[in-house]
Amino acid sequence: MGGSQGSDSQSATAPSPQELSASLDQIIATLENSDQRQSLLEHLKQLRDATAADTKQEGGSGGLLGALAQSFSSLETDGLDNPIRYWSTRADQAGEDISTLVSNHQQWPRIFFELVWVTALWIGVTLLVATLWRWAVRQLGLPWHLPAEPTTWTLIRHIVRRVVPLAIGFVAALMTVHQVATGTVGITLAMVAAYATLCGAVFSAICEIVFSLFGSGHRHAALRILRRRGARWLFVLGALVALGDAANAEALVEPLGEGVTTFLSLIANVCAASLLGIFVLVFRRPIRHLMRNRPYSQRQERRATTELIRVFSRIWHIPILVMVAVSLIAMIMSAEDSRSAFFRAVVTAGLMIATLVVTGLIHRRGANVRENPSSEYMARLARFGFTLAHLASWVIFAELAMRVWGSSLWAVGASAGIGQQIAKGVLGLGVTFLLAWLVWILADTAIKHALLRSSRRHGRRVNASARAQTITPLLRNTVFVTIAVIAVIIALANLGVNVTPLLAGAGVIGLAVGFGAQTLVQDLITGLFILIEDSLAIDDFVNLGTHMGTVEALSIRTVKLRDLDGIVHIIPFSQIQGIQNYSREFGIALLRIRIAHHLKIDEAIEIVREIADELRNDPMMRHHIWSALEVQGIESFDAGAAILRVRMRTAPIMQWDVARAFNLRLKQRFDEQGIDLAMPRMSVVMEQSTVSAGSAGSREPVTAPGTPDPQ
Structure with a gap:
């Protein structure tokens, strides 16, 4: 029956010979026609691309690791081509324009002559004005250098001395050029150089004036460093910025070409941004001192402002470095306009400044809470809350910064595809570790509180720290490892890793360890119960049956004991059969005193x-x-002396010291009163007896008491 059903299904699905022949004819006709053949090839390619896209989308569901791998592969194929293509295009255009300029050999002498005479005119006028200014300053007896705390007129004279000669020279050269000729390459290059130099001097003078405004207070050393070492850096920085701006002017594009000017502007902007970053790193500390070292009166009157300035002075360089880095990345990695990139970098730096100020204030508030905690729970939970506030501040900064650059974290996470997978994975990891941290805070604080309450309940305030030192590391490590393992397993699951084999392997390893190390497991379990029951702790004086001494350390399976001879013994917990602890609550100094036979018992008790x-x-x-x-009475008689038993309650492990001190004073008192110590006595009594016949009527001599028996 089964065979007949299989043959029927095959006959039903198999095409007839006529249908097969018609299909083959249609395929042959399609391949013979070029248009139909091309259309078939296009349809097959579209089908292949669609199949590949579906496969790639299905392969991207491997968690966060799969999404990251897919995004990295797309970045390698697509992301690196744009900047390379952009810079190669710019370089090719600049090379074509330069080759065009170089090929025109007839204009070289003219370009060189125009460059030289315009530059000479500008420098000559500048030097002449500077010389006249110096002569006037000497004649009037005015200070040449800027003092530490200059007045307004001194600042104005400093600006005039630094800027006016260069400005007059530039204006004179510009007016002369307009009268003679314009638009040539030599004259344009000379004027661009003069313009960049003037802008550099103006920028340097302005920065120096701004620095001088902070000359009061303990700022003289920082101000002196910035004036002596930072002026040249600021001059070059201002000149590079002016050169990058002037390179895009139409007056320079027409004679040099758009390729050369665009490439020159990019190079100047990149150099300016790099130089700014280096300047910030080199002069970070002097500028911080200018910000925070305000006069004492201002610091006392405006404490809130002082705190805000102090926070900002510590992190002022970070947003500027971020702005520089973002500008460089935008200029190098994309074909975006450098001005737009710089503006967006400035906005990003402003957002970072605000974020750093907010996080600094949060840190200050958290420090105040940690200094005055109401409880251990509140202190650690407050620290956790401040950490969440820090994290939220930086997430908000990232969202706003990405919106400035035309993107959004929310949009990336909400969009279907790789971005959504990465967002889910990162969010899952973050929530997992935050919850693990919160559980660890609660568990760790609960362990500490439980140990302290247990120690106080048993009346052992002195040894509370010792017990905590003993059992806390073991419990904390166990809880921490448990929480960490669970968190890692959940994190691996979020990353797309199959954790089922890991769990199975961990179970097999646990069984193997349990069967192969039974003695070790016994030591661990016995030690755990000993520590939980608080049978012994560090610094306790104990007797473990085989050894007696002070407990110096406890591990998860052994106890380290130092006896009275100084010998250290390492004893596993499984070998401990009983524990005699002399360090708990109190001790008893038990004394047995021998009373001499000639001393009355009442007198002896009074002396004691x-x-x-x-x-x-x-x-x-x-x-x-x-x-x-506490006199407990006569315990016994021994060798003719009464044994008086007394005792006193003492501090733990001090009973032996008290007993030795008591015996010393007792011996000294007996020596003072002439009382001998009780010595053993023996009395021998001989009774009179009869002897055998033959010796009747004879008597043996009787010995005196205490005389040895001759027999």
């Missing part, structure tokens, strides 16, 4: 009480004795 009272009043011992002497 007096010694105990003296010992309790001793400055060195009174803090270790916690109770009065």
Whole structure:
């Protein structure tokens, strides 16, 4: 029956010979016709591209790692071609314009002559005006250099001295050029050089004046460094900015060509941005001192402003460096206008300044909370909240900055495709680690509070830190490892990694370790219960059966013990059968005193009480004795002496010191009163007896008491 069904289905689906022959004829006719053949090829290519796109989209569902790999591959194929193509195009255009200028050999002498005489005219007029100004200053007896705290007229004279000679020379050269000739290459180059030099001098003078406005307070050293070392940097920076702006002027584009001027403008702007970044790094500390070292009166009267300026002075260089980096990336990596890129970089730097100020104030507020915490929970939760505030500030900055540059984090995350996958993966990782951190804060603080409450409940305030030092690392490490493992597993799942084999492998490894290390597991479990029950802790004096000494350290499976001879013993927890701890709550100084036979017992008790009272009043011992002497009576008789038993409650592990001090004072008192210590006594009594017959009527001599028996 099954075979008949299979044959029926094959016959039903198999084409007939007529249909097959018609299909082959149609394919042959299509391939013979060139138009139809080309149309078929186009349809096949479209089908191939669609299939490849579907495959790529399906392959991008491998989590965050797959999305990042796909985005990197697209960046390698598409992202690096644009800047290379842009710069190669600009370089080719500039090369064509330069080759055109070089090919015209007849104009070289004229260009050189015009360049020389215009430059000479400009320099000559500038030097003449500067010389006349110097002579006038000497005649009037005015200061030549700018003082530390200049007046308004001094600043005006400084501007005139630095700028006016160059401005007069530039105006004279410009007027002469307009009268003689315009539009030639030599004259244009000379005027561009004069213009860039003038702008550099103006920019340097303005910056120096701005620096001089901050000359009060403890700022003289920083101001001197900026005047001596920073003037040249600022001059070159202003000249490069002016050159980049002048290179786009129509007066320079017409004689030199658009390719040369555009390439020159890009190079000048890149050099100016790079020089600005270097200047910020070199003079970061002097400018910070100018900002924060205000006069004392201003710092006292305006504390809020002072705090804000102090925060800004620490991070003022960061937004400028970001602005420089963004400008360079925009100018190098894209074909965007350098002016637009610079404007957007300035806006981005402003946003970063605001963000840094906000985060600085948040940090200050968090520091104040940490200095005066109401509780451990509140302090750590406040720290977590301030961290979230920092993170939110930077996320808002990233969103606003991307909007300035024509994009948006929200739009990237909401769009379908790679951006959405990356956004989900990053958001999942962030939420996972934040929740893990919050759980760790709650668990760690709960462990500390539980240990402290347990120590106080048992009346061991002195040893609370020792117990915490003993058990806290073990519990904290266990909880931390557990939280970290769970967080890592969830993070790997967000990254697109299949964690099922990892979990299975971890289970197998755990079983293997459990069966192969039973003694180790026994040590761990026994030690865990000993630590939880607080049977012993660091600095306790204990007797573990085989060894007695002070506990110096505890690990997860062993205890480190130092005995009275200074020998260190490492004992596994599984070998401990019992624990005698002498360091808990209090100690008992138990004394057994032998009373001499000639001393009355009441007198002996009185002497013992007096010694105990003296010992309790001793400055060195009174803090270790916690109770009065307790006379427990005559315990026994030994070798003709009564054994008096007394005891006192003492501080933990101080019972032996108290007993030694008591015995010392007792011996000294006996020596003062001439009382001998109780020595062993023996009395021998011989009874009279009869002897055997033959010796009747005879008697043995009787020995005196204490005489040795001759037998």
